[in-house]
Amino acid sequence: MPKAKGKTRRQKFGYNVNRKRLNRNARRKAAPRIECSHIRHAWDHAKSVRQNLAEMGLAVDPNRAVPLRKRKVKAMEVDIEERPKELVRKPYVLNDLEAEASLPEKKGNTLSRDLIDYVRHMVENHGEDYKVSRLRCPGPFAA
Structure with missing residues (x-):
């Protein structure tokens, strides 16, 4: 063929x-x-x-x-x-x-776990003294 x-x-x-x-x-x-x-x-x-x-x-x-x-x-x-x-x-x-x-909407505006732990630590150690907390412990999120 x-x-x-x-x-x-x-x-x-x-x-x-x-x-x-x-x-x-x-x-x-x-x-x-x-x-x-x-x-x-x-x-x-x-x-x-x-x-x-x-x-x-x-x-x-x-x-x-x-x-x-x-x-x-x-x-x-x-x-x-x-x-x-x-x-x-x-x-x-x-x-x-x-x-x-019809399901309820899931809230997605929460902070990260690291940031929540850091803020809790700063409040427990320094209370509401913002100047002292910034000078003594800049933390992981400081510039």
């Missing part, structure tokens, strides 16, 4: 190709990693973003999800047409997100 033309050439290393830029561009074009674990586990790669989020009960565009009502024209009850509700096939994602959001 004859081979396709151009397939018999041996492979050569491309010295003029910037591998770092090549990898960076490939990483940019690849699909981004979804940070939320609940959404990531329920994601179907065969479907579009809009379809995936609609199945989870989430909205792609908040302006379309909650439209502003026009106040100029008052519509009669007969004229109001309701949009068909999209079917939520994965309600557990929405429930998990709501449960996670």
Whole structure:
């Protein structure tokens, strides 16, 4: 069987190709990693973003999800047409997100353990005499 033309050439290393830029561009074009674990586990790669989020009960565009009502024209009850509700096939994602959001927030503004021990030591030894405590024991955080 004859081979396709151009397939018999041996492979050569491309010295003029910037591998770092090549990898960076490939990483940019690849699909981004979804940070939320609940959404990531329920994601179907065969479907579009809009379809995936609609199945989870989430909205792609908040302006379309909650439209502003026009106040100029008052519509009669007969004229109001309701949009068909999209079917939520994965309600557990929405429930998990709501449960996670309702948890109390963890306080993260505490000082380091070293700094707390140092301040406790200075207060026990010197009390509120700030000048003496600075002159006698500059400590690990002094400039």
